[in-house]
Amino acid sequence: MKSESNRIKITARMGALALQVDASFLNAFIIISGENGAGKTTLLRCLAGLEPAGGQLQLGGKMYLDSTAGFELSPQQRSLGCVWTDTALLPWLSIEKNIVLGAESMDTAWLAELAEMFEITPLMQRKPHMLSTGEAQRVALARAIYKRPSGLLLDEPFSAQAPAIRQRLRLRLKSMQEHLQIPVLMVSHDAEDAHVLAHQHWHIRQGKLLTSLPHHSRAGGNPDQQIKVMFHD
Amino acid sequence: MIESLLISLQLALVTTVILLLIALPLAYVLAFKTFPGRTALEVIVALPLVLPPTVLGYFVLVMIAPDSIVGGAWQSIFDSSLAFSFSGMVVASVLYSLPFAVQPVQQALRAIPVNWLEMARTQGLNLKQTLLQVMLPAAKGGVLVAAALSFAHTMGEFGVVLMVGGSIPGETKVASIALFDMVEMQQTDQAWILALILLAVSFVMLSLVYMVNRHGPDMGVSQ
Secondary structure, eight states: OOTTOEEEEEEEEETTEEEEEEEEEOSOEEEEEEOTTSSHHHHHHHHHTSSOOEEEEEETTEEEEEGGGTEEOOGGGGOOEEEOSSOOOOTTSOHHHHHHTTOSSOOHHHHHHHHHHTTOGGGTTSOGGGSOHHHHHHHHHHHHHHTOOSOEEEESTTTTSOHHHHHHHHHHHHHHHHHHTOOEEEEOOOHHHHHHHOSEEEEEETTEEEEEEESOGGGSSOHHHHOEEOOOO | OHHHHHHHHHHHHHHHHHHHHHHHHHHHHHHHOOOTTHHHHHHHHHGGGTSOHHHHHHHHHHHHSTTSHHHHHHHHHHSSOSTTSHHHHHHHHHHHHHHHHHHHHHHHHHTSOHHHHHHHHHTTOOHHHIIIIIIHHHTHHHHHHHHHHHHHHHHTOOHHHHHHHOOOTTTTOOHHHHHHHHHHTTOHHHHHHHHHHHHHHHHHHHHHHHHHHHHOSSOOOOO
16 A cells, blocks of 8 residues: 555635635545535536646545646546546446446456346346436446546445445445445445545535545554544635 | 429438438537527528528529539539539528528427536546437437428428529429429329329438427426
């Protein structure tokens, strides 16, 4: 594990919202919470490259943005897996084709593993309109992970899941993060998500990152020493 | 009569194919790009909607006359005149039906949900993949409408093809002009048949357009 392979030091402006985040962390599971309009989704969109931002951004050991050097990777080049609140499945493609969209070849073993993990195996040949919202959300998760991204950005990925499956998904996502050793930034309002998953729990208020205290010490190593946070208030 | 119908069908088919090749990139640029002269380009594309066909036909005729740059080049390459030829009619028809091909595709591209395009970007699709695997399937209905309207509109041309083609029997005399001649010569029975055939073609093409617009192309419900 490289130390501080992730560095987010960005500022962005979206209408009335001024986003200002400064944090360094290991490849860890980070839960982000905060009130509506606080800037959680905007932060993820900036990280994905979908919104313009200034500053420095390094995720999974890879540099994405350094505005002082005039360097910025496009969303296509960032190889991040994203799940947004709108799953954006293409209606004319089967679930399987949606998941492998854009991949050069089909890795059937990996695809089957992901289908199992997100409990969508029986849905693979169906079209998106035949799925429930919760099923579509799990397909979007599988799609985000299929291309083996160097980081995951998840915007309330369990919001449409029933409690029982939600717990299973948490545990699988957790072991997946530990296995792949990639940074996962997940927006969630569910205290249980934070309890089970978070190496760090970030709270965003009015565009500012307030705390990034480790939720508990299961992260391995000593997370306290790995965190540098600027308090902007 | 059959002869003129075949010329019309051939002209409509060739024109539609060429129009789609031109309209797809043009509609893409107009739908997604901002650049100086964008409005002017949109106006030029839309001009044939309001321009009298004879005006368009006159300009095309001047443009492709043997003593013009385009017409002269054609003459030296193919050793035949572009004016008063089938090829000349194709040039005129492409210009005349341009808005009918570009606008449906442009609207269909603009109607693609933004989050589909963002998904394509974060999933790492390059431009070619995005065009072929996301945009084109999503805009399929618009492309179908464009093809149907281009075909029907070219079948229904009169003024432009008369100016540019010159109504040469067996070469440039299309069905709509043949109908005019039949009426002039009081061949009422033949005129009736030809008129009904042209009406049927238009009816079928427009039915296709309305069916596509109602049902959408294999879209299902967006999640």
